[in-house]
Amino acid sequence: MDFGTSNSAIGVVRDKAAALAPVEESSTLIPSAVFFDSETKGRVLFGNEAISAYVGQTEGRLMRALKTILGSPLIEEETVIGGRKVALADVIETFVRHLKHKAEAFAGREITSVVHGRPVRFVDGDDKADARAQDMLETIARRVGFRDVAFVYEPIAAAHHYEQTAEREELALIADIGGGTSDFSIVRVGPRQRDRVDRGSDVLANAGVRVGGTDFDTALSLAAVMPNLGLGTQLVEKNLPMPNALYHELATWATINFAYTYKNERALAELVALACEPEKVERLLTLVHHRLGHRLAFAVEDAKITLSAEDRVTILLTFLDANLAAEATRGQLDGAIDARLDRLHATARDCIAVAGLASTAIDTIFLTGGSSRVPAVRAAIARAAPTARLAARSDLLSVALGLTQVAGAMS
Known part of the structure; x- marks a missing residue:
């Protein structure tokens, strides 16, 4: 499973x-x-x-x-x-x-x-x-x-799946970049090992970090979409910034439902009257009142997927405002997730080090998991073993098959 x-x-x-x-x-x-x-x-x-x-x-x-x-x-x-x-x-x-x-x-x-x-x-x-x-x-x-x-x-499961097509003995860095976590293993794979029951000695190192595609969704939402709902704007009184906690809650898949409270609606209604740009905060109130947080999150996730292949995307937000749309670029996504990319690179690099290997010893980086499609993610991991070839196969089913x-x- x-x-x-x-x-x-x-x-x-x-x-x-x-x-x-x-x-x-x-x-x-x-x-x-x-x-x-x-x-x-x-x-x-x-x-x-x-x-x-x-x-x-x-x-x-x-x-x-x-x-x-x-x-x-x-x-x-x-x-x-x-x-x-x-x-x-x-x-x-x-x-x-x-x-x-x-x-x-x-x-x-x-x-x-x-x-x-x-x-x-x-x-x-x-x-x-x-x-x-x-x-x-x-x-x-x-x-x-x-x-x-x-x-x-x-990642060990993904290694079993990858090994079915390995034509020679090699050292593989398995990188499983999922929705919530990113996991790495260094594994010896190849035709000679394939049929052995005990493979413990072929696993040289494992490493993981709690960074994944849902974090990228959060970052893109906060960077490209939430400013249209008032994030980063000011209040009239004392030029104070709009409180940002609710934006983060609504940009994070696991906490969206917690934003739907009468307390939040009352607070937003008051903030509309106090905001320098009330029409934006009114959109946030509409989102909370009509419980459209997941609808927004799906639009952002679709945009992230599109930016894996395109340089620019328009995120339609007409469910909040008839003429509302947000523009997002691949560069904007890369900048929003930059710190997370550094953590992915560091975790992959450390996994190789724990295995007692030089980066040049890795023959193949096998990428799996839906978030491995993001170009900046692939590049960050590739830097950990720059001489290795990149391979990918059944990125959404490799783990289940393995x-x-x-x-x-x-x-």
């Missing part, structure tokens, strides 16, 4: 062969999203169906980027769904149970054992918090009916 921040997949082993289960119609990939429908009591939607219900303005609560909650204090929080408080851990359980049911429908039988992917680090610099995050994920796996639970680092291959070897 690859339970991801942005997307998820699950596979089963049939006659020692790995096969991914259809999890959304015929697709083997599903957005990690849950929608609790308030109009039809008790109806829960998943993936693209959940997103479509939200965008179509069905009354309810959308939850996304659930995995990021595991490594944060939010895991202890509750959210209000249909007038009742629900623990965020229970929301994750609902989604994981859905994945399990899809795998069982594909396999035609109950499944009680799982090889679960996990990042190298759920939490930076806090081993106890990191252990608690895995413990919570294991608890959830057992609550949905898995009796045997094993964990494998996600985990299923590991499950086959363990069965």
